[in-house]
Amino acid sequence: MTTDNDEVPPTAASPRAPPAGYGPHPEAHPAVIDFARKVEAMLDSPSQSQMCDRVAEALRPMLAVADLLPEAVRRTSEDSYRKHVLYACPEKRFTLLALVWKPGQGTVIHGHTAWGAVGVYEGTPNVAVYDCLLREDGRHEVRQIKDIRVVPGELATVRRGLDDVHRIYNDTREVMITLHAYGRDLVDSPDSINLHLSL
Numbered sequence: 001m002t003t004d005n006d007e008v009p010p011t012a013a014s015p016r017a018p019p020a021g022y023g024p025h026p027e028a029h030p031a032v033i034d035f036a037r038k039v040e041a042m043l044d045s046p047s048q049s050q051m052c053d054r055v056a057e058a059l060r061p062m063l064a065v066a067d068l069l070p071e072a073v074r075r076t077s078e079d080s081y082r083k084h085v086l087y088a089c090p091e092k093r094f095t096l097l098a099l100v101w102k103p104g105q106g107t108v109i110h111g112h113t114a115w116g117a118v119g120v121y122e123g124t125p126n127v128a129v130y131d132c133l134l135r136e137d138g139r140h141e142v143r144q145i146k147d148i149r150v151v152p153g154e155l156a157t158v159r160r161g162l163d164d165v166h167r168i169y170n171d172t173r174e175v176m177i178t179l180h181a182y183g184r185d186l187v188d189s190p191d192s193i194n195l196h197l198s199l
Contacts, residue, residue, distance in 0.1 A: 018090035021187045025086050027070035031062045035096065036087045039181065043093050048115050052157035055181050056117035062179060063119045063153050069177065073098050076175060081105045083190060092185035095193075101125065101176045106169025109142055111195035114183040116158040120150050123176020125168050127156070132165040132197070140197040165197070 024033055038058040045051040062068055073084040077100075087096040101123070109130060126149050130142040142165060150156075158164040170176050182193045 021085075022088045022090045022092075025070075025073065025084070027072060028086060029065060029068045029070075031065045031068060032086050032096065035059065035062055035181075036089070039094055039096075040089065043089075043183075048159055049157075051183065052115050052117055052159065055115070056119070056155045056157050059117050059119045059179060059181055060153075060155060063121055063155075068121070069098055074100060074175075074177070076100050076102045078102075081107070081170075083186075085187065086179075088185065088187045092187075094181060094183050095186040097180045097182070097186065099178045099180060101168075101170040101178070103170055103173050103175070107167045107194075109165060109167045109197055109199070111162045111165045111197070112158045112160055112182070113193055113195050114160050116180060116182040116193070117155065118158065118181075119155045119179045120152050121177040121179050122152060123170065123174050124149050124151050124172055125176050125178060126150075126171055128167050128169070130165040130167075132162045134162065138198060140199055142197065142199065161195070 024036065035058055039055055042051065042054050045054065073086065076082055081099050081101040084098045084100065085095060086098055089095065111132070126147060128144055128147045130144050133141045135141055168178070184193060186193055
């Protein structure tokens, strides 16, 4: 017999709550939950490129959901583009982010430390793409090979390492929002996804 003050131990059938900061955003849209379930089911894919493509396809439907993002996830920052966690895998295997960019904000030239898939939700960001060479002195040499403007609904993938070196920036007068799914935990170390170059 238990009273209101007794603690009931979890049973095998009881779902475990995710660690603090993990799981869906408190105001997550059902489409975010659906996306997370799909990605969690494919996390053991043996191929990085296959994983990127499959996650990008799972991300595609969210780009067309008009009410996907609550007001709290649309907030900007004066200092830099702002990252909002939409979903963090409780097993710390992937993170879904919304990045909100004010006019003039952008990234530095960088690669990534894990696979990723990126989609444009609002606005028209520019993406500059680079060839990157690691020199004998340990510094990186980059050469821009293209600069493209992308539109809502467009998707891209990135692989771990120096094969997809790029930068994203907002040279318009409007706020833009992009969705990013990456194959690592970004709650404990939000900046660990970017592979910083020595230029």
